[in-house]
Amino acid sequence: MRLVHNSMHDEVAAQLRERIFAGELAPGSFLDEVQLAEQLKISRTPLREALKVLTAEGLVRHEPRRGCFVNEVTEQDLDEIFPVLALLEGRCAFEAAQHASDADLETLDAMHQKLQKQAKAKRINEYYVTNFAIHEAIIALAGNRWLAGVIADLRKIVKLARLQQLHAPGRLEQSLSEHLAVFAALKARDAEGADAAMRTHLTRQREALRELARAQRSRLA
Structure with missing residues (x-):
């Protein structure tokens, strides 16, 4: 189906983003502009503009004289991103x-x-959906578009890792306990308590992902 929207490159970016998150365009894979343009039935101009958008978001990297590739998220990336996310989402809870x-x-x-x-x-799977909705609701209640925008961008990078921290042993129960702690602070109008509880929640998410990655490496060894 041909795309006809005025901001065609935004629609193309959205389609490519979905394919990246779905794993159809795997981390590290080369993005063949000719092939993608044929698949989407568009010219290469809006495709290149879309790739610029995804590059700015950190989902794609451009290598001179080689082209664009789907970005790969390393353990170091996650170690650097999660403390920032914890601070930002903590402030949202505050x-x-x-x-x-x-x-x-x-x-x-x-x-x-x-x-x-x-x-x-x-x-x-249902827990993930509700969990995400709760995070989004708290971000919306903060009413700070700058926080919301940066968090959304960082979440896209984390999503590239395609790791499900709730599959770590005991993590589901721990996650629920952390969410209830955040909510208890919100009900009490305890801004500092909500901030601290949310930061703890994000920090433990990273710990669970690290444990999950460690277990996966052990199975492959």
Whole structure:
């Protein structure tokens, strides 16, 4: 199907982004402009503009005289990104505690009840969806577009790692406990407590991913 939207390169970028996250365009793979242009039925001009967008987001890297490749996320990248994410999402929780209305807290309460049910039933995929929605809700409650924008960009890089930290032993229960701690601080309007609890949550996510990667390397050894 031919793309006809005015900002065609944004649509192309969105399609390529989805394919990267789905693993169809694997980390380290070469992005053949001729082939991609034929697949998308577009000229190479909007494709190149789309690749510039993805390069700016960190999903793609451009190598002079070689072309574009899907970026690969290293353990060092994750070690550097997660502390930043922890600080940023912690600040969101801080501001959310100051701004959340009673109605907002009721909505979050319902989301956490759903999260508890999913954790108890060990429905990990559904838990991921609710978990993400809760993070997004807290970011929205902070009402800080600068924080939201930087967090969204960093999350795209982390998503490239394609690691599911909830599969680490005991992580599902631990994650739920951390979420409830954040929510308890939000309900108490304890901004500093919400900040600290969210930072702990993100720090432990990184620890779980590290343990999962270590286990995967051991299996392959």
